[in-house]
Amino acid sequence: ERRLVLVLGDQLSPDIAALRAADPARDRVLMAEVEDEARYAWHHRKKLVLVFAAMRHFAERLRRAGWTVDYVRLDDADNSGSLTGELARAAAHHAPSEVLLTEPGEWRLATAFDGLQGALAVPLRRLEDDRFLCARADFAAWARGRKRLRMEDFYREMRRRTGLLMDGDGPAGGRWNFDAENRKPPKAGLSPPGPARFDPDPATRAVIDMVGARFPDGFGDLEPFWFAVTATQAEAALDRFLGEALPRFGDYQDAMLRDEPFLFHAVIAAYLNIGLLDPMAVCRRAEAAYREGRAPLNAVEGFVRQILGWREYVRGIYWLKMPGYRDRNELGHDRPLPAFYWSGETEMACMAAAIGQTRREAYAHHIQRLMVTGNFALLAGIAPQAVHGWYLAVYADAFEWVELPNTLGMSQYADGGLLSSKPYIAGGNYINRMSDYCRHCRYDVKAREGADACPFGVLYWDFLARHRQRLDGNPRLAQPYRTWDRMDPDRRDAIRDTAARFLARLDGRG
Ligand code: DLZ
Ligand code: SF4
CATH class of the missing domain: 1.25.40.80 (Serine Threonine Protein Phosphatase 5, Tetratricopeptide repeat)
Known part of the structure; x- marks a missing residue:
């Protein structure tokens, strides 16, 4: 009557449901580092190190507590490359009476395990992840x-x-x-x-070396690595x-x-x-x-x-x-993600700071995400699914269950206002008030038009004008639309012309 307990890389809690339901004296734990999980997003390399190093330390902790742990490393020769593959392989090998799994955090994996359910020779029992405070x-x-x-x-x-x-x-x-x-x-x-x-201790150092060797073109700085x-x-x-x-x-x-x-x-x-x-x-x-x-x-x-x-x-x-949520695109945005989201090479000092820091640390705080990188993507009309792919990849804390609603809903208004009652847009004045970025910038945060005008200000008005039909009735945007309407028509034309030139350059057309 030995059972097999699969513990995923974001389930590193000793009292996670599947471990609570099992017995260290009898049952076996399976943990696996796999290519599929390492590559479903272009994860920041510090995020890869964090997950793998934390997994390895957690496996050691379980062993010290008396558990038998099968731990599959990313570079093990017979690693099948997926969590379902590793579970099927271990189930065939050990022939447990039952497999226990705490419900995965992402739809993608939940459906993968749905698919496995009938294919395994043993029953797969899935338990609710009760670490969350609201079931x-x-x-x-x-x-x-x-x-x-x-x-x-x-x-x-x-x-x-x-x-x-x-x-x-x-x-x-x-x-x-x-x-x-x-x-x-x-x-x-x-x-x-x-x-x-x-x-990093020697175990974490080994992971840093492995990630450096296997993901030479991975996003983000590998070192200094200092996460817990x-x-x-x-x-x-x-x-x-x-x-x-x-x-x-x-x-x-x-x-x-x-x-x-x-x-x-x-x-x-x-x-x-x-x-x-x-x-x-x-x-x-x-x-x-x-x-x-x-x-x-x-x-x-x-x-x-x-x-x-x-x-x-x-x-x-x-x-x-889910699953429909991931495809929402209420504003019909379709511009590709500019390359500088990955390189950080842009003359916009705020974007360069937020992205540069993201490359170094796999971290930015909520206002940098919402009002700098997210705000820019929304104003520029970038495809929300591309924006989603970026946030999911670059932050150490990014898992789809938390990142997707934040990106598609809160930040990109792609769900049509389910999460927020208006698009989170702001011109450069907001950024200038809340930061020291603008004084390091080659753009002029006060200029409204022309080659030196802050792109945020210009795109802000252009966004409102572009989406007038859809957003006009929103009471929270009534004030900006009144301001726009009161502007001199020549000035409105100049702003939209500056925006068009900027967006053409963004697309590599100008
Ligand atoms: C994020 C991640 C990564 C990079 N690698 C693994 C892995 O090799 N093995 C594993 O069990 N889990 C990994 N994870 C975490 C899973 O992707 C996570 O369980 C899902 O994102 C669901 O939240
Ligand atoms: Fe960003 Fe505009 Fe300020 Fe430059 S001037 S840092 S682009 S808000």
């Missing part, structure tokens, strides 16, 4: 019968359901949301602590954030500085997403910092909302709307 069925029940699936409504429900940051029946501090206090521009002399960094690869390290990274950065996390949540890629952000999403940290435990620790007077409520509430609210909400949307 898929609970999200579906919440969504049923609602006209609008608003994150804010979901979040309040989750606060009530979990009791996080609640005083009796009401929200701590008397308000659910303190975002209005979380939009300070950066100022000189901020000295953020930066995330905890860890020196064990739960203990991830806890230390969380400790450092809670102690040193959380107090000012709220104030500067939306700020951007060219030489401070991390500011006061936690940089723990990747650890949460592969299972090194537990979302509920993280929220509780942040709440304790507030209760004990170590961090202000605006910071703690903003942080908890990302994990308890937004992260759970986008996962709920993903499973509710």
Whole structure:
């Protein structure tokens, strides 16, 4: 009666459902590094190292705890190259009575295992991934019968359901949301602590060497590699954030500085997403910092909302709307992704900073993603599926369940307003207010037209004009359309002409 337990590369939690259902004294664990997973996106090489190194350390941890672990390495000679292939091979070899699998996080893999279900000689039992705070069925029940699936409504429900940051029946501090206090521009002399960094041990070094050798043309810098690869390290990274950065996390949540890629952000999403940290435990620790007077409520509430609210909400949307969601393209955008998204070689200082940092660190914070790289893609009319492919590849924390709704819905408005009530667009003024990028830029953020005009400003108006038919009725865009209409017609022509020239150059036509 020996069972086989498959643990995937983003399921690195000792109490994941399939391990809880198994017995270390009798059952066998299977983990496999495979080409299919390494290549379904053009993953950043630091993301590959993170996943493989964390997998190897986790396998060792399980062995120390008494489990028998079969671990297949990427360069093992008989590696079949896919997770379903490795599972079928191990099932044939060991003839277990049953295979246990915690439900995969992505549609792509879930359907691959659906296909395997009948083909295996043994039963495959799939268990819900209960590391999430809102079960898929609970999200579906919440969504049923609602006209609008608003994150804010979901979040309040989750606060009530979990009791996080609640005083009796009401929200701590008397308000659910303190975002209005979380939009300070950066100022000189901020000295953020930066995330905890860890020196690679020999096991991680071996993975760095393997990834360097097998993915010579892979995206992104391989070194210095400093991510946490064990739960203990991830806890230390969380400790450092809670102690040193959380107090000012709220104030500067939306700020951007060219030489401070991390500011006061936690940089723990990747650890949460592969299972090194537990979302509920993280929220509780942040709440304790507030209760004990170590961090202000605006910071703690903003942080908890990302994990308890937004992260759970986008996962709920993903499973509710897949598989159709991936193909949505409400605005009919079809421009290819410019090559500088990969190279970082552009004269736009904000884009060069966000992309350069992404190449180095496999990280950018939410405003860099939403208001710089995402905003530009939306304004320029880039195909949302191409934008999706980029975000899925370049960030260490990117898994489709979280990345896709963020990209297609929140950032590119490709779902027609399911996630956000208006397209997230902004001209250069927003970027100028929230960053120090513009003063390093060859474009003039104040110029509205001509060769030096900031492309964001020009494309902003061009976007509104191009999509007038579809967006005119949106009350949240009434003000910009009024401004556009009041502009001198010659000026409107000059702006659109500048936009046309810029887009032609972008396409390699000018
Ligand atoms: C992301 C990833 C990578 C790069 N490699 C592996 C792997 O070799 N083996 C594995 O089990 N999992 C890997 N993963 C994580 C899976 O792709 C992940 O389970 C899915 O993205 C579902 O969320
Ligand atoms: Fe970006 Fe425009 Fe500012 Fe240059 S001027 S950094 S392109 S917003």
